[in-house]
Amino acid sequence: MSDDPIRLVTIGRILRRRWRLLAVLAVVGALAGYGTSLLYPPRYTASASVLLPGQWEERALLTQAEIATSSAVADRAAAALGWRGVSGRELHNRVSAKAADGNIIKISGTADTPERAQRLSDQVAQQFVTFAARIAGAGGDSTDPDAATGPEALRQKVAEAGRRITDLANSANPGQTVEGVQARTELEKLRTGLEEAIKKLDQAGPAANKAGMVVMGPAARPAGAAPPTRTQLIAAGALLFFLLAVVGHLIAARVNRRLRTEAEIAAALGSVVLGTVEVVAERSAHGPEGRGARARIRRLLGVDTRWEIPVPPASGDEAGRRIRCRRVCARLRDQLPADGCLLVVVPDGDEIARRAAGQLVAEAGGDSLLRVVGVPVSQPMVPDRDTESGALVVLSAGSRTAEELAGIAEACADGGHEVVGIVLAGPVRARARRSAGHSPDNGHAPDNATGALAVRGHAAGGSV
Structure with a gap:
């Protein structure tokens, strides 16, 4: 029975002569799948999308997806939902996030009812936006007042340094000695470098903060259960028992030692x-x-x-x-x-x-x-x-x-x-x-x- 044509003929013979047994075993497998579905109640999954404005690299998007499923976000979502017996650790296992095209983080939450799945995904998305803004220093609830005023104070100090450099250049006895010319040149280079640093700081500020993450509307309420559904478990059980029966017949035929010649x-x-x-x-x-x-x-x-x-x-x-x-x-x-x-x-x-x-x-x-x-x-x-x-x-x-x-x-x-x-x-x-x-x-x-x-x-x- 090692040749493929013989194997196909053997399978056809099994289907023709043992179709009643195979049908009964398929029904038994379907009942087993139904029993399994009773042990594992159906789950529903809802998804919410968060838009990240600006230019983002792929690695940065993956980092934001990891933040969305972090324990810190899950703990805040559990506290906001207030579900009895549901901790942040359990919510962490029910939430997933992935980066989609167009700088979008898709957050999915799984629960035992469609309503709870919708609320879970919406709450996790909201907590993710708040937590990401706080990390970037743009959140309104920041507890460090120096974090917001630090860049502006630095700009003021750079501007004051530029004015002092100008005053020193004007008082450096212009045009009379070689040392004076060299001093003026060095001061001009220093002021130019400070101005370029301020420009780079102004350009990097909005990109670094990445403020303005937006939740793109509430999550849609799921219309059906997440896989594996009860129907899928029943079909999988019937197919599994059917295949096991066919494989069992093939194994029995292979180990058969009855003499034929x-x-x-x-x-x-x-x-x-x-x-x-x-x-x-x-x-x-x-x-x-x-x-x-x-x-x-x-x-x-x-x-x-x-x-x-x-x-x-x-x-x-x-x-x-x-x-x-x-x-x-x-x-x-x-x-x-x-x-x-x-x-x-x-x-x-x-x-x-x-x-x-x-x-x-x-x-x-x-x-x-x-x-x-x-x-x-x-x-x-x-x-x-x-x-x-x-x-x-x-x-x-x-x-x-x-x-x-x-x-x-x-x-x-x-x-x-x-x-x-x-x-x-x-x-x-x-x-x-x-x-x-x-x-x-x-x-x-x-x-x-x-x-x-x-x-x-x-x-x-x-x-x-």
């Missing part, structure tokens, strides 16, 4: 394959029969049949199937001694093999008896040898593992029976309508079915 089956039983008996497949042919509520549930879900078995090939008419069965009987006669009967061993639960054994009994004829016994696979036990000349194992391909077949072979050896041959039961689809009065294909042979089998030759255990 004739060579593997013959090596496990230590004998030869005499041929294949075709059996018209029925719905319950690949699964064990049972009664009661558990068996009815298995049939309802479709788990009473094996899904990994390919669709049985189409067979010819009933006469063709009987001819193939006679040929298998003829090969069997060549492998048995002239006298004695044969013990037909059928693993329990293999309905296809049990019906194939019934066809062999019906097609056999002669004086010797053919005895059919069912053998449990978990603890195989075969009757002790009486008049039998050997054991014939009848089973369907892909139904047993090598260990199980080895256990059947050991049980035959413990009972004194030599495995003289193997007959494979192959399910087929009938093309023509079967006759109601014919018994080989219609009926099921009981476990103690017997029939005459004419034998000849003395090459028991030989090859065909």
Whole structure:
């Protein structure tokens, strides 16, 4: 199952043959998602936008977004809202902010109702504007009076220094000595530098303060819950259980160790394959029969049949199937001694093999008896040898593992029976309508079915 085409075919086979089970598991997953939604009530998210005027670099915008979600802003918002049992630490986990295009900080708040989410985002946005203005020194509630007057006092001192420089330049005995000219030049350079510094201070003042942040209106009340919503949880639960069921089927198919080829089956039983008996497949042919509520549930879900078995090939008419069965009987006669009967061993639960054994009994004829016994696979036990000349194992391909077949072979050896041959039961689809009065294909042979089998030759255990 390592090739992709085979994998796709396998998934399609799962969907066709186990769709009832997959549907039930999807419903169970949906119920699990619904239960999860009850444990986690819906959340609503509202967003408020704050405009930052002026020119801002990307790193500066990211810094402002971090300030909007800081604990200082969250604590002020919690105090302003006054919600019982809601602290600033909890609000900090409910608030997020990001920088958008156009120097906009988008602040989002999450709460259990749309109204609370709207109030939360509006309050956080307002507290962010107030806190940012206070940091920049433009807030009206600043407690440091020197912070606002410092730049203006500096300008006054620079202007006074410029006037003194002018006075010194005028009194420096202009034009008479070289030292006087150099002094005037140095003083002019100093005054020019001070004037340029004042210009830069005036230009940097508004950009540094970044005053005038504006909340762009109240946050819109959310119309729906934030993801994951209840519908999303239900859909996710159904999809998760469905995928887990499909993956479980694929894993089971990958670790399946049932033998499918004739060579593997013959090596496990230590004998030869005499041929294949075709059996018209029925719905319950690949699964064990049972009664009661558990068996009815298995049939309802479709788990009473094996899904990994390919669709049985189409067979010819009933006469063709009987001819193939006679040929298998003829090969069997060549492998048995002239006298004695044969013990037909059928693993329990293999309905296809049990019906194939019934066809062999019906097609056999002669004086010797053919005895059919069912053998449990978990603890195989075969009757002790009486008049039998050997054991014939009848089973369907892909139904047993090598260990199980080895256990059947050991049980035959413990009972004194030599495995003289193997007959494979192959399910087929009938093309023509079967006759109601014919018994080989219609009926099921009981476990103690017997029939005459004419034998000849003395090459028991030989090859065909």
